Amino acid sequence: MAEKKKKRILTGDRPTGKLHLGHYVGSLQNxxxxxxxxxxxxxxxxxxxxxxxxxxPEKLSRDVRQVATDYLAVGIDxxxxxxxxxxxxxxxxxxxxxxxxxxTVNQLRHxxxxxxxxxxxxxxxxxYGFLGYPVSQAADITFCKANLVPVGEDQLPHIExxxxxxxxxxxxxxxxxxxxxxxxxxxxxxxxxxxxxxxSKSLDNAIYLSDSEEEVNRKVQK
Ligand code: TRP
Numbered sequence: 001m002a003e004k005k006k007k008r009i010l011t012g013d014r015p016t017g018k019l020h021l022g023h024y025v026g027s028l029q030n031x032x033x034x035x036x037x038x039x040x041x042x043x044x045x046x047x048x049x050x051x052x053x054x055x056x057p058e059k060l061s062r063d064v065r066q067v068a069t070d071y072l073a074v075g076i077d078x079x080x081x082x083x084x085x086x087x088x089x090x091x092x093x094x095x096x097x098x099x100x101x102x103x104t105v106n107q108l109r110h111x112x113x114x115x116x117x118x119x120x121x122x123x124x125x126x127x128y129g130f131l132g133y134p135v136s137q138a139a140d141i142t143f144c145k146a147n148l149v150p151v152g153e154d155q156l157p158h159i160e161x162x163x164x165x166x167x168x169x170x171x172x173x174x175x176x177x178x179x180x181x182x183x184x185x186x187x188x189x190x191x192x193x194x195x196x197x198x199x200s201k202s203l204d205n206a207i208y209l210s211d212s213e214e215e216v217n218r219k220v221q222k
Contacts, residue, residue, distance in 0.1 A: 012043030
């Protein structure tokens with residue numbers, strides 16, 4: 001008997017360093033659970049990481065390996081989840097170019113996540129690549145025809161942008177891509193070691209998945 005076709009999930013991260021407990025509670029745990037129910041794709045978005053880290057491309061290969069190792073350590077099973085590196089699928093870059101013809105600059109400029117990230121990084125004249133990363137994210141999501149995208153709230157504008165691109169593409173040319181839906185996790189943000197703000201690498205208040213037992217003890221006992 002033919003097996004019922006599973007829905008397909010795509011999700012991922014920008015490789016910008018070690019993953020920490022906040023990532024575990026906020027998304028990784030959920031992905032480990034979902035991989036059993038869905039056909040799961042996990043992208044290590046190295047090209048997207050370049051939108052902010054373009055001055056230090058030499059760090060990328062180490063960061064890609066770090067994220068991949070962290071995935072395996074938390075129980076992402078490479079037998080059931082397809083883990084892949086964005087730059088190794090050139091079709092994603094190709095699709096990004098075609099999508100860029102049907103996205104307007106104003107749509108991108110009004111994206112609230114782009115606005116708040118630009119403010120956070122202090123960009124007053126952001127690059128074309130940074131402004132356009134939601135277009136490349138739409139290519140990440142659609143090249144494998146994903147139906148569902150498990151994300152945090154901050155990523156919702158990008159899923160909305162993807163849906164808009166898909167509708168326009170399908171209407172103009174042929175009904176090729178499914179319109180993906182966000183699967184929002186209502187998981188609270190983990191508080192950092194300072195007890196004040198959310199756990200994050202830039203605030204230096206994180207427990208990393210790769211920390212040794214001694215390191216974790218030292219951090220927790222402080
Ligand atoms: N923008 C996401 C983040 O910063 C990472 C990402 C890249 C992503 N491509 C994706 C997430 C596709 C979901 C789907 O966390």
